[in-house]
Amino acid sequence: MTPRAISGAAGLALVLLAGPSFAEGGAPIQLRWQAPANCPQEAQVRQKLADLLGSNASDATASRLRAEGQIEQVGERFRLTLNIHYDLVNGTRVVQASACEDLGGVAAVTLALLFRAEHSSNAPLTARDLGGSSASVLGDGRTASSDNQTQSSETRSANEGDRVAGEEKNALETQNDSEKLKSEGQARASESRHSEPSHWRFVLSAPELRTDIGVLPDASYGIGLGAGARHDAWRFLIAGTWWLAQDYAPGSFVGYGAHFARLSGELSACHGFQVAGFELAPCLLFTLDDVAARGTGVGVSSSNPHTAWLSVGAGLQGLWSLGSRAALVFGVNGRAATSRPRFVSEGVGEISQVGPAALGIVLGCEWLL
Amino acid sequence: MASATVGIAWLAVACEPTVLIGSCAQSTLADGGEAGASSTSEGVVGTSWSTGFEDGMCGYLAEQGYCYTRHEATLEIVQSPVHDGKFAAAFTVNGNATNEDRSQARCVRQGEMPKSAVYGAWYFIPEQRTSDGNWNLFHFLGGESEADSHALWDVSLANNADGKLVLSVFNFLTGSHPRIVNPPEVPIGRWFHVRFELRRSAQANGGVILYQDDTTVLTLQNLITDDTSWGQWYVGNYARILTPALTTVYVDDVTISEAP
Secondary structure: OOHHHHHHHHHHHHHHHHOOHHHHHOOOOEEEEEOOOOOOOHHHHHHHHHHHHHHHOOOOOOOOEEEEEEEEEEOOEEEEEEEEEEOOEEEEEEEEEOOOHHHHHHHHHHHHHHHHHHHOOOOOOOHHHHHOOOOEOOEOOOEEEOOOOOOOOOOOOHHHHHHHHHHHHHHHHOHHHHHHHHHHHHHHHHHOOOOOOOOEEEEEEEEEEEEEEOOOOOOEEEEEEEEEEEEOOEEEEEEEEEEEEEEEOOOOEEOOEEEEEEEEEEEEEEEOEEEOOEEEEEEEEEEEEEEEEEEEOOOEEOOOOEEEEEEEEEEEEEEEEOOOOEEEEEEEEEEEEOOOOEEEEOOOEEEEEOOOEEEEEEEEEEEEO | OHHHHHHHHHHHHHOOOEEEEEEEOHHHHHHHHOHHHHOOOOOEOOOEEEEOOOOOOHHHHOOOOEEEEEOOOEEEEEOOOOOOOOOEEEEEEEOOOOOOOOEEEEEEEEEEOOOEEEEEEEEEOOOOOEEOOOEEEEEEEEEOOOOOEEEEEEEEEEEOOOOOEEEEEEEOOOOEOOOOOOOOEOOOOOEEEEEEEEEOOOOOOEEEEEEEOOEEEEEEEEEOOOOOOEEEEEEEEEEOOEEOOEEEEEEEEEEEEEOO
């Protein structure tokens, strides 16, 4: 049994001893649930979880755990798939049982254990914690998890699943064993020096490698960084990008053209959804582009004027966790310009005009601080 | 959401500010040393103007002129070959028979043309070409404005019986090519000077004289030469069908000067 599991079990013991007073306040973990009509429904699982946590879960908004549970009928048996998320860390547990009534309890106990583990240590939960282990209180733990958030399709064997489901129930009922774990959990909790984790977490996005088309005459390439905050599944970032300057000549007046230098700032609001081990986040974007353009060619002088305009758009980002504090971000976005400046050089005419829409790609690293 | 999209699209279309990122430097107004002195008033073309493209196209722009390219033609300010100074203009056209429109790259002076003046430019033709149609070097046009105008005179290149290039003239007012007796060959790979003296008159007392270097190629006297007061003078390269098709001519030291 891992220390984490011991701690979690101890925490569970605490909540078992604490009684069902939390039930009226609801479960502190975000949960989405799907199950056949004859199986435990979301309200029952939430109630069970609340009962398990009791008054020890004093701050119902403090957990960074989120979960989606789904029960499916497989032949004559039932399979629970529980996807668990802790910030950018993900894990999946799969349990099979002959009766689906047991699986609601399994989900509630699993989440209760993780909740306690979350609040009993400074250390953040890992993918191993979310996915469980063979030595966990929940039993064999034929579960899937990894730092890369891969999801296993393995399930317990039929007999084993029944056994584990039974163990889950036993875990709820065996307070003697829990008493033994309680002291360990308390000891671990006593080492914690921090208060409840903040609901808001600082996010640094650096570096960001960007490319887009539709703003300057040729494709642009830039590097930038951003900063912001996460609040549950929401992420708010303000980012700046420095773009490589580009020279462009329209063609018919050879040697006449323009030199473009560009900076941009972007404000984004994204909401993440866990999909197959990744976080997919639709985003709303506001981009401010500032372009300094200088006409080039024999006899042409320029004061290198600046012009700026706002674009509004939307994007989709995919976050691939590199651990509990880092993620690789890949995003695509489209933006519509609210203004389309025309860059004109005397004698040559229009060199370029900002396009009505721009398409961009971003690749970067996100750091959760 | 749809209304927001429409709103942004409308804003983008409605808001298209022009950002002037390049203009002629102040010093370029004096390219050739005489541009400023030539304009006695706005819209009047003086008889003491020149540009050697040392300031690119600004010698034209400073005098309400312009340069343009159409139909696969290009204009480039080059450092070789040059007749004088550091730069010359390379006018390249695609004399492809498949082109319905004539490929052309030219620079234009326009306004109230002088009563009598000599219009000159140095040309450099790097390679021999065969022309099947008009291969124009100078073009004079007159009217009330550019939109209400008609052609007056052409100075063009044509192949003689030996296939050599020679100068030719076309009078649009009579619709005829004045006969040129034994025109000198146009040199290939060497600068040569083309001058066209035009004494404008709506009565039959005008005249034109064409010079190639120091040789008088054609003289026409006592004829209607220009029945308008406003005009344009095109210098550059304009072609219909050339073989080979892609053809560059270099131009330097374009002048408008008083007739002797």
